[in-house]
Amino acid sequence: MEKPAVAGGTPVRDTKIFYGHQYLDEADYQAVLEVLKSDYLTCGPKIAELEQKLCALTGAKYAVAVSSDTAALHIACLAAGIGEGDEVITTPITFAASANCVLYCGARPVFADIDDRTYNIDPESVRAHVTPRTKAVIAVDYTGQSVRLDELREICRAHGLLLITDSAHSCGTKYKGRPVGSVADMTTFSFHPVKTVTAGEGGAVLTNDPALYERLSLFRTHGITRDPKRMSREPDGPWYYEMVDLGYNYRMTDIQAGLLISQLDKLDRFVRRRREIVNRYDDAFSRLPQVRVQEEIPESDTARHLYILRIRPERLSIDRRQFFEALAAENICCNVHYIPVYYFPQYQRLGYRRGLCPKAEKLYEEIITLPLYYGMSDRDVEDVIAAVEKIAAYYAV
Numbered sequence: 330m331e332k333p334a335v336a337g338g339t340p341v342r343d344t345k346i347f348y349g350h351q352y353l354d355e356a357d358y359q360a361v362l363e364v365l366k367s368d369y370l371t372c373g374p375k376i377a378e379l380e381q382k383l384c385a386l387t388g389a390k391y392a393v394a395v396s397s398d399t400a401a402l403h404i405a406c407l408a409a410g411i412g413e414g415d416e417v418i419t420t421p422i423t424f425a426a427s428a429n430c431v432l433y434c435g436a437r438p439v440f441a442d443i444d445d446r447t448y449n450i451d452p453e454s455v456r457a458h459v460t461p462r463t464k465a466v467i468a469v470d471y472t473g474q475s476v477r478l479d480e481l482r483e484i485c486r487a488h489g490l491l492l493i494t495d496s497a498h499s500c501g502t503k504y505k506g507r508p509v510g511s512v513a514d515m516t517t518f519s520f521h522p523v524k525t526v527t528a529g530e531g532g533a534v535l536t537n538d539p540a541l542y543e544r545l546s547l548f549r550t551h552g553i554t555r556d557p558k559r560m561s562r563e564p565d566g567p568w569y570y571e572m573v574d575l576g577y578n579y580r581m582t583d584i585q586a587g588l589l590i591s592q593l594d595k596l597d598r599f600v601r602r603r604r605e606i607v608n609r610y611d612d613a614f615s616r617l618p619q620v621r622v623q624e625e626i627p628e629s630d631t632a633r634h635l636y637i638l639r640i641r642p643e644r645l646s647i648d649r650r651q652f653f654e655a656l657a658a659e660n661i662c663c664n665v666h667y668i669p670v671y672y673f674p675q676y677q678r679l680g681y682r683r684g685l686c687p688k689a690e691k692l693y694e695e696i697i698t699l700p701l702y703y704g705m706s707d708r709d710v711e712d713v714i715a716a717v718e719k720i721a722a723y724y725a726v
């Protein structure tokens with residue numbers, strides 16, 4: 330491919346900056362080392378400590394730490410009893426895992442459209458897609474902004490549906506003053522390195538419901554129980570356990586839990602810095618007629634994970650791809666979140682067609698994910714702004 334042209338003159342910077350990066354410090358290294366030197370590498374005390382910490386952070390009664398958010402979403406669907414013949418409503422503007430978990434259970438994801446100001450799932454579109462087969466809604470706190478939880482809960486209550494939020498982006502976000510994790514029936518987190526806090530790989534499900542908690546715990550570990558009350562007969566002896574359902578090995582290691590406990594100690598700092606950067610970006614880009622700034626609902630006190638620059642194609646002589654390449658030529662290496670899930674061949678084979686969610690499809694044509702992470706310097710932030718301003722002015726129509 331031809332090297333994209335720099336929009337006049339020299340690039341704004343000569344070293345590359347990427348859209349995301351983890352931040353680890355000495356305390357994190359020590360936390361991992363401590364676990365490595367302990368008696369337990371997995372199923373040990375760090376998992377319990379982490380789960381307590383996640384409950385304290387979110388106000389949820391129960392937390393189940395797992396190996397990834399993908400695993401968290403899968404056991405959430407299993408705990409919800411989702412199976413063949415069921416439908417689950419979700420958004421196309423997400424990572425595929427938010428819908429794949431429904432396919433894992435033999436059920437059908439149904440895609441509702443987004444609100445094209447906040448880019449989150451539109452409760453009215455959710456309502457319009459409810460059928461007698463609908464079992465649950467999986468809403469995604471895209472970029473870290475909380476979905477409209479009250480409206481979604483009301484729809485779910487009216488139709489007897491479970492509300493799951495894929496909160497991979499929103500660890501640290503509050504909705505009407507309540508932390509994400511304590512409001513929906515189940516909330517899932519991701520601790521992949523691009524997310525706000527990391528375990529290397531990892532995830533969790535949060536819930537206030539003891540019955541869901543029990544099922545989540547079972548599905549995390551092969552469907553095995555050691556609780557005599559749940560067994561089909563008297564135990565043969567102290568070694569005895571029973572497999573009472575078909576579960577998986579979705580456990581997180583204590584090594585990962587140790588790292589994540591240490592990372593969570595920095596969450597407030599991480600969130601504050603990300604907010605500073607977002608404010609700086611919003612301030613600069615709201616003055617640019619060639620781009621649009623993501624709107625936020627007042628109910629969401631957002632810990633922002635992604636910053637989305639949305640171009641206005643009618644104000645530019647270039648399209649999103651050319652804008653993206655022009656940023657790369659300035660050494661600003663961006664990304665795009667997300668390709669609508671049902672565009673993928675796996676979904677096309679299942680009969681999903683383009684045109685399902687027009688607002689989501691239009692959004693996809695116009696978005697670029699700019700660099701946003703804790704370790705960015707003020708200079709980095711200014712370079713990103715300078716590059717966007719330069720390209721917008723150069724190609725303005």
Ligand SMILES: *Cc1c(COP(=O)(O)O)cnc(C)c1O
Binds near residue numbers: 397531
């Ligand atoms: C990252 C992400 C996932 C997947 O998380 P893993 O921990 O990598 O499995 C799912 N949904 C969304 C919205 C994500 O951003």
